[in-house]
Amino acid sequence: MEERRLAERYPAAVQAAIVSPNLFARILIRDISTSGARIEFLRSVALPETFRLRIPNCETLPAHVVWQEGTLAGICFSRTIRETTVLSLAQGPHAAALHHSPGWA
Numbered sequence: 001m002e003e004r005r006l007a008e009r010y011p012a013a014v015q016a017a018i019v020s021p022n023l024f025a026r027i028l029i030r031d032i033s034t035s036g037a038r039i040e041f042l043r044s045v046a047l048p049e050t051f052r053l054r055i056p057n058c059e060t061l062p063a064h065v066v067w068q069e070g071t072l073a074g075i076c077f078s079r080t081i082r083e084t085t086v087l088s089l090a091q092g093p094h095a096a097a098l099h100h101s102p103g104w105a
Helices: 083-091 093-099
Strands: 010-020 023-032 036-041 050-054 060-069 072-077
Touching: 010 036, 010 083, 023 083
Parallel strands: none
Antiparallel strands: 010 023, 010 050, 023 036, 036 072, 050 060, 060 072
């Protein structure tokens, strides 16, 4: 399979939310890059084509679905985010604890 990612992805475990006019869903960001992320839901959710990704203590990012399979989805941000923001989310002190928190597969 041909690699289509535009930027390097970093492992993460950050709680966030998907927000659209008809949906509010808690998610876990499993990995993140300057151009997108792999996210996980507690249960299967039908994502709208476009939505906003709300990350606590960070900006709200417009995004769209690239793929979705069960409780996992790949999303692309409408604009790139700073690498310092990505590294902060990937390496934050909360990441290791959230990665193993109950309720997340």
